[in-house]
Amino acid sequence: MQLEVDIESKTFENAAGGRQHVLAGVNFALGAGEVGVFVGPSGCGKSTMLKILAGLDHDFSGRVSRPAGARLGMVFQEPRLLPWRSVEENVRLVAPHADDAKLSALFTILELNAHRSHFPGELSLGLARRVALARAFAIDPDFLILDEPLASLDEALAARLREQIAMLVDSRSVMTLLVTHDVDDAVRLGDRLFLLSPRPARILADLPILTPRNARGDAEIAAIKIDIARRINGDRIERDAS
Ligand SMILES: Nc1ncnc2c1ncn2[C@@H]1O[C@H](COP(=O)(O)OP(=O)(O)OP(=O)(O)O)[C@@H](O)[C@H]1O
Ligand SMILES: [Mg+2]
Numbered sequence: 533m534q535l536e537v538d539i540e541s542k543t544f545e546n547a548a549g550g551r552q553h554v555l556a557g558v559n560f561a562l563g564a565g566e567v568g569v570f571v572g573p574s575g576c577g578k579s580t581m582l583k584i585l586a587g588l589d590h591d592f593s594g595r596v597s598r599p600a601g602a603r604l605g606m607v608f609q610e611p612r613l614l615p616w617r618s619v620e621e622n623v624r625l626v627a628p629h630a631d632d633a634k635l636s637a638l639f640t641i642l643e644l645n646a647h648r649s650h651f652p653g654e655l656s657l658g659l660a661r662r663v664a665l666a667r668a669f670a671i672d673p674d675f676l677i678l679d680e681p682l683a684s685l686d687e688a689l690a691a692r693l694r695e696q697i698a699m700l701v702d703s704r705s706v707m708t709l710l711v712t713h714d715v716d717d718a719v720r721l722g723d724r725l726f727l728l729s730p731r732p733a734r735i736l737a738d739l740p741i742l743t744p745r746n747a748r749g750d751a752e753i754a755a756i757k758i759d760i761a762r763r764i765n766g767d768r769i770e771r772d773a774s
Contacts (some may be wrong), residue, residue: 533563533564533599533601533602533674533675533707534562534563534564534597534599535561535562535596535597535598535599535707535709536558536561536595536596536597537558537559537561537562537585537594537595537596537597538553538558538559538594538595538596539557539558539559539581539584539592539593539594539595539596540556540557540592540593541553541555541556541557541593541594541732542554542555542577542580542584542591542592542593542732543638544580550593552731553610553732554577554580554594554731554732554733555577555580555581555584555730555732555734556698556732556733556734557729557734558581558733558734558737559735560724560726560733560735560738562707562709562724563707564599564674564705564707565701565705565706565707566704566707566723566724567701567705567708567709567710567712567721567723567724567727567745568708568709568710568722568724568725569709569710569712569718569721569722569724569725569726570709570710570711570726570728571627571712571713571715571718571725571726571727571728571760572711572727572728572729572730573719573728573730574713574734575623575667575730575731576718576728576729576730576731576732576733577728577731577733577774578604578679578682578711578728578733579608579609579679579711579734580679581708582606582669582679582709584596585598585677585709586604586606586677587604598675599674599675599696599707602673602674602675602707602717603671603672603673603674603675603771604668604673604675604676604677605667605668605669605673605675605677605706606670606676606677606678606765607661607664607665607667607677607678607679608664608666608679609679609680609683609711611652611657611660611663611664611678612664612762613652613655613660613663613664613667614652614668615651615652615653616651617649617651617652618649618650618651618653619644619647619648619649619650619651619655619663620635620639620648620649620666620673622652622663622667622671623638623663623666623667624670626667626670626671627667627670627671630670630671630694631685631690634670634694635666638666638669638670639666641642641696642662642663642665642666642693642696643662643689644659644662644666645690647659656684656686657684658685658686658689661681661682661685662683662685662761664681664694665678665681665693665697668745669700672704673706674704674706674707675706675707676701676706676707676708676709677708677709677710678697678708678709678710678711679711680711680712681693681697681710682694682712682714682717683712683713690717691716694717694720694721696762698720698746702745709717710722710732715757715760715761716753718755718760719741719748719753719756719757719760720745721745722741723741723745724736724738724739724741725739725740725741725756725760726739727739727760727763727764729765729767731772736763736764736767737763739756739759739760741756764773
């Protein structure tokens, strides 16, 4: 199972009729069970790219070859729940064959048990994001796309969920693409880190992390974070100078 991505360019037309160049040169391949994490400045084109990779937007130049027959679980940046359905119904709708024990385990992991019968309008953003995560995992995905899944959660809950995402991904060897603004999350979860430039986004660096997720010590994590900061600053200085 392999994802092959060669996006040459993506533009949007704005209301005034001008064109905005959003993606310029996103090129990588990802194998089964690999977690690729994208880190890049706000507005650089990350969500646009994920929608292309999910097959939801075909209006770009280049080529994306998705793993054939893969079940895709997707968490959008905004939770996108059906407002007239309860939390439990939102999850069951996408996974009608999931058994009760499995759903209960997911609700427990994501700390949603007390909210099963609530409606999306009654949820905080952090809760709604957790429901979106439950929905994505309920279908037993082989290909998972997560757009800032840990945003607006407190640090302790984000850390617990990060562990759970790592466990779920590792237990089923799920090919995963994840966008985050949190470099710590990126280094703890990723097998490959893709640093993106400001818009139009291109890959500034493709950094593999060879140590398995659960064997990464604090010193290694700190060193990788320093390397990332150095590369991002280097790019900024280069752009300022040109
Ligand atoms: N449907 C659209 N039509 C026109 N412009 C769009 C559309 N979607 C996104 N854009 C523009 O494309 C650029 C990239 O947006 P995108 O949402 O991909 O950024 P992002 O990297 O995900 O940002 P953030 O970190 O804030 O989520 C922005 O300038 C945005 O205004
Ligand atoms: Mg985004």
